[in-house]
Every structure is written in C-alpha cells, then in structure tokens.
Amino acid sequence: AGLTSSEAKARLEKYGYNELVVKKQGPLIRFLLQFHNALLYVLMAAVLICLFLGKFMDMYVVIGVILATVVIGFIQEGKAEASLEALKKMLVPECTVLRDNEKKIIATRETVPGDVVLLEGGDRVPADLRLFSVKNLSADEAALTGESVPVDKDVDPILKPDLSPGQQRCLCFNGTFITRGRGQGVVVGTGKQTEIGKIAGMMEETKKVTPPIVKKIADFIKLIIITCISFGIINFILGTVLGYDIGYMLLATAGMIVAMIPEGLAAAIIAAFAVGAMHMARRNALIRRLPAAETLGCTTVICSDKTGTLTKNEMTVVRIYCGGRDYQVSGVGYEPSGEFSQGNNPVQIDKGLIETLTAGYLCNNATLVKEEEGYNIKGDPTEGALIVSAAKAGITKSSPRLDEIPFESEQQYMATLHRGETGNIIYVKGSPEGVLRMCQSQLTDGGIEPLRSEAILERADGMARDALRLLGMAYKRVDKGKT
Known part of the structure; x- marks a missing residue:
C-alpha cells in the first residue's frame, strides 16, 4: 500500500528533501583566492615600493603581471568547478x-x-x-x-x-x-x-594538501625575500659608510630590491601550469587546482581496481562474423557513424550482414537518444552497442513487436516476435553456444546452407581470445498466426 500522504509529509519534515546540497564558492570568492599566492605577495609588495618611488611605468607592468596571473588561474579553475554539480x-x-x-x-x-x-x-x-x-x-x-x-x-x-x-x-x-x-x-x-x-x-570534506610544487615555490620565495633584503641592508650600510645621504640610500636600496624581484616568474609558472592543464583537458581530464598538473606529472604509479573505473562504460561493436565472413566496424562510443570493412577495404553490406544487424536491432530493449552532450543509450550498454551498429548500416526502422521472451541467466538467450510483411519473424540473441543449439542452417551469400557449427565456434573462440564480448544472432520466419 505504501505510505499515506500524511506520513510522507511528516517524514519529509524529519529527514529533509532527497537532494544533494552542494557547497561551492562564488565567482568573486574564487577570484579573490587567486591572490592567495606567496609569489603574488612579493609582486604586490613590489607594486607598493614602485608607487612609493614614483616609478609608475614599472608599477603598471607589475600590476599587469599580477592580473594576468590571477585571470589565468580563475578561468582554468572555473572549468572544473562543476565536479560536485555533476553528481546532482x-x-x-x-x-x-x-x-x-x-x-x-x-x-x-x-x-x-x-x-x-x-x-x-x-x-x-x-x-x-x-x-x-x-x-x-x-x-x-x-x-x-x-x-x-x-x-x-x-x-x-x-x-x-x-x-x-x-x-x-x-x-x-x-x-x-x-x-x-x-x-x-x-x-x-x-x-x-x-x-x-x-x-x-x-x-566536500577532503583535507587540503599542499602540492609539492607549491612547497618548492614557497621555499624559493623565502630565498628571494631573504636575498633581496640582505643585499638591500648591505647596500644601505655601505652607502652610509661611504658618506651618501641617508634619504638617497633609502631610495637607492628600495630601487635595487624592486629590480631584484623576478616579476615575470609568477606569470611564467602559472602559464606553465595552465598549458599542462589545457593539454590534460583535451584528454577529458579537468584540473581544479592548477598546481595539481605538476603533482600528477610526478606520479609514478596509479592504482585502479578495474578497467570500468577508467573507461566511459560505452560498449562498441568492432567485429562481426556472419555468412563465413569477418567484418570490422569502425567508430567508437554511441556516435552512429562508421563503416564496415574487410581488412582495410570498405565493403557493401550484404544480406547476411543486414539480417545479423537487424536481429541485434529488433531483439533489443535499449534506445539511442541524442542529448546536448552527444548520443547516449537508455538501457543495457551491450544492447546499446547493437543499436548503434545497426544505425551505422542505416537500419533504424522498427517492426511491431508481438511478444518477447526476456533474457534470463538460466536460458542464456532473449527472443522477440515481430510482424513481417508476409509473416511473422522470431529474432534471437544470446550466448553463441546456446543460439547454435537452436539452429540447423545458416545464411550466406549463396542462400541458406547447412549449419557449420564447428567453424563458427572456432571463430568465436578466436574473438574471445581477443577479449571481445560475444553474442550470437538468429532468426526464423513463421506464419502470421504464430504468437
């Protein structure tokens, strides 16, 4: 019977809505956090010194470097900010x-x-x-x-x-x-x-860990600060001992410290990070924090539990054996574009190949849909691969389904009954061994011939050795009264 409406309302107040509340930083906060960088602190100090000395042209140059560095980091991190939104x-x-x-x-x-x-x-x-x-x-x-x-x-x-x-x-x-x-x-x-x-x-609760490159940059900045200040103090003491005016020596020392600050270093480092991040983005790997690009470059071993963790979980038909011939199918994923070939030579689609693809297309419960991000499958990925392979051959017309025997692990096959032009047609797909046990003949270019089970199973074993997942296809024409 389920819950009553009043009980559901009470539980909604108790447990809250069934949704993920994602905490994320606004664009302004994310932009301001770009200034939280040891190298930029030094450059901002240089801006203040240039302003104090009246060196406005140098000040504008340093400000330009700071802004360029901040904008590059802001844009790159913004591309990966939707990682939690993807879960929603x-x-x-x-x-x-x-x-x-x-x-x-x-x-x-x-x-x-x-x-x-x-x-x-x-x-x-x-x-x-x-x-x-x-x-x-x-x-x-x-x-x-x-x-x-x-x-x-x-x-x-x-x-x-x-x-x-x-x-x-x-x-x-x-x-x-x-x-x-x-x-x-x-x-x-x-x-x-x-x-x-x-x-x-x-x-959300992941602890922030300082990347190795950031630690090295921080140590380098400390070295630059200590060096600049040390030379400034030495310069000021020597000038004073030699009789120069104290005011003059203050200005000269400040100018020397500004000259020693590597203004272009911050932009060079951020640009290098950005280039690495953009190269990885082309391979569909988004870098949320730019220094992570260098950290990944230092990685020597990546441990993963299984192939499915690293793949897109999209199945693709790559080889078809029918009528005594081996076909290769080009194209990857669920994009319905590709061609059929033997060796490296494109081939015309013959009757046997059409019937094989039609069986996979009609004995199927998956659906190919086009979304904003591209094509996707609603249903089982393996059945989706059969739909896509048929679409590559231009097979997109459905036939009314009259009945179905759903797939069960005990029987190892699925069967559907469809209305044809002159009669009904039964399509079957399942394990090659199970499908072969139901068959007595096979379709070739020469027509219907006696079944050569051994040759088919030998070819199936070869495909299995290539780590391919196998499915057998069959069909039978029956009278219209068959249900």
Whole structure:
C-alpha cells in the first residue's frame, strides 16, 4: 500500500528533501583566492615600493603581471568547478511510488525513507532502495562501483556486514540505472544518507594538501625575500659608510630590491601550469587546482581496481562474423557513424550482414537518444552497442513487436516476435553456444546452407581470445498466426 500522504509529509519534515546540497564558492570568492599566492605577495609588495618611488611605468607592468596571473588561474579553475554539480545531475527529477494504495508519480526530492518505489527498465534509481520484489532486474552501477557489466539484482538478505555496494545485490543505489526487468523496493536512504551522497560529502570534506610544487615555490620565495633584503641592508650600510645621504640610500636600496624581484616568474609558472592543464583537458581530464598538473606529472604509479573505473562504460561493436565472413566496424562510443570493412577495404553490406544487424536491432530493449552532450543509450550498454551498429548500416526502422521472451541467466538467450510483411519473424540473441543449439542452417551469400557449427565456434573462440564480448544472432520466419 505504501505510505499515506500524511506520513510522507511528516517524514519529509524529519529527514529533509532527497537532494544533494552542494557547497561551492562564488565567482568573486574564487577570484579573490587567486591572490592567495606567496609569489603574488612579493609582486604586490613590489607594486607598493614602485608607487612609493614614483616609478609608475614599472608599477603598471607589475600590476599587469599580477592580473594576468590571477585571470589565468580563475578561468582554468572555473572549468572544473562543476565536479560536485555533476553528481546532482545523476538524480532523476521524477519517480513512481506507491502512496495511499495508489501508484503516483512524484518529484524525486520528495521521496522519503519508507516509500515504496516501482522500477522498470530505463529508469534511474531515485534513492537507495532495499528490494523486496524483482523480475529479471539488472542495474548499471558503473557510475558508483566502476563495474562495466550490469549487476543482476535479487531479494536475498545480506549475510555479511561491511560489503561494498557492488556486493549488495538486494539494494539499488541512488543515481544508478535500471537496464532491464522490473522491481519494487523500500527507500532506506535519501540525500546525503545515500551512497552517492556519501561520495559528495567526502568530496566536500577532503583535507587540503599542499602540492609539492607549491612547497618548492614557497621555499624559493623565502630565498628571494631573504636575498633581496640582505643585499638591500648591505647596500644601505655601505652607502652610509661611504658618506651618501641617508634619504638617497633609502631610495637607492628600495630601487635595487624592486629590480631584484623576478616579476615575470609568477606569470611564467602559472602559464606553465595552465598549458599542462589545457593539454590534460583535451584528454577529458579537468584540473581544479592548477598546481595539481605538476603533482600528477610526478606520479609514478596509479592504482585502479578495474578497467570500468577508467573507461566511459560505452560498449562498441568492432567485429562481426556472419555468412563465413569477418567484418570490422569502425567508430567508437554511441556516435552512429562508421563503416564496415574487410581488412582495410570498405565493403557493401550484404544480406547476411543486414539480417545479423537487424536481429541485434529488433531483439533489443535499449534506445539511442541524442542529448546536448552527444548520443547516449537508455538501457543495457551491450544492447546499446547493437543499436548503434545497426544505425551505422542505416537500419533504424522498427517492426511491431508481438511478444518477447526476456533474457534470463538460466536460458542464456532473449527472443522477440515481430510482424513481417508476409509473416511473422522470431529474432534471437544470446550466448553463441546456446543460439547454435537452436539452429540447423545458416545464411550466406549463396542462400541458406547447412549449419557449420564447428567453424563458427572456432571463430568465436578466436574473438574471445581477443577479449571481445560475444553474442550470437538468429532468426526464423513463421506464419502470421504464430504468437
């Protein structure tokens, strides 16, 4: 039945809205903090001395160096200021819950602990949920755990404490994506009490550590200050001993100290940091604090738990074997552009290749969508790769689906029934071994021929040795009365 409206309102007042409150510095504060730099302190002292001596041209030059340094740092850090905001974008705006014994669509920020949330393939999880009912439910948790493969969910209780999120199969986590199936769960965490919320809290509470290059610059500045002041004192004492006027020696000493200050050093260092940061930005690595560019350059070892942590979790079809031929597919990610080739030579798409791509396109529950940032997939990444490969061949027309056998780990295949022009068509995709067991023939350029299972499995083994994920495709034409 779910919560009543009055109980949900009371819990909302108790636990607060289901949202991430991100503390961030305003542009003015971020700009002013750029002046908090030991090298700039020396330059600002030089500005005051130049003003005192009446050397306005030198003063303007030093001010220009200071402003250029501050502006470069402000712009570069502003590009990475949205790191926490990116976590907020993972939250879905609306979700479906049971309240007052009715199915309702509410704003995600209004979900509270105890709400019963309904999940379907394509939904983004609105809060941390304890599942109590599932049907072939899988979730893409790459954004949270780095797992590139969707995780099958169940309702079995957790038997061990302190398990990582990826091992808690009876839970769905805020911001993750349901790739297939259906399920229901009770909200057990909202806002900062979710796993995503804990990550946001860790990012806010991270202790500030002084980068090695900043420590070296600070030591160098101390050396410059001590050297300039020491030479100034020596110069003043010698001039006084030699009989020069004290007032004259004060001006001469101040002028010498200003001349010894390396005005261009700050701009040179910041420019070097900015160039390094821009090179990394071209590789999609944003540097929030410019000195971090040098710190990363000093890194000798980077430890990572798995490949999915460092990749974009986008699957791409790169090779196809059908009709006794091997095809390579160009293009990466979900951009539906690329060509089919054999060796290095582009080829025309034959009937066997078209049927293979069509099977992957129709026996599929994913959707290719175009967003502001580019193309994206709603659904399972592997199914998304099949959609994109078909789109590269111009296959974008859907056929009415009459029925479906969803994928289950026990049977290792998925099947869909579609209405054709002269009859209905069954499309199947699954493990190569499982699909081959259902087949008696194969489609080639010469037409339908007896199935050569051994040759197909041998080629599949070769692809598997190249670390490729494999899927088999098949189809069968049936009468219109077949359902």
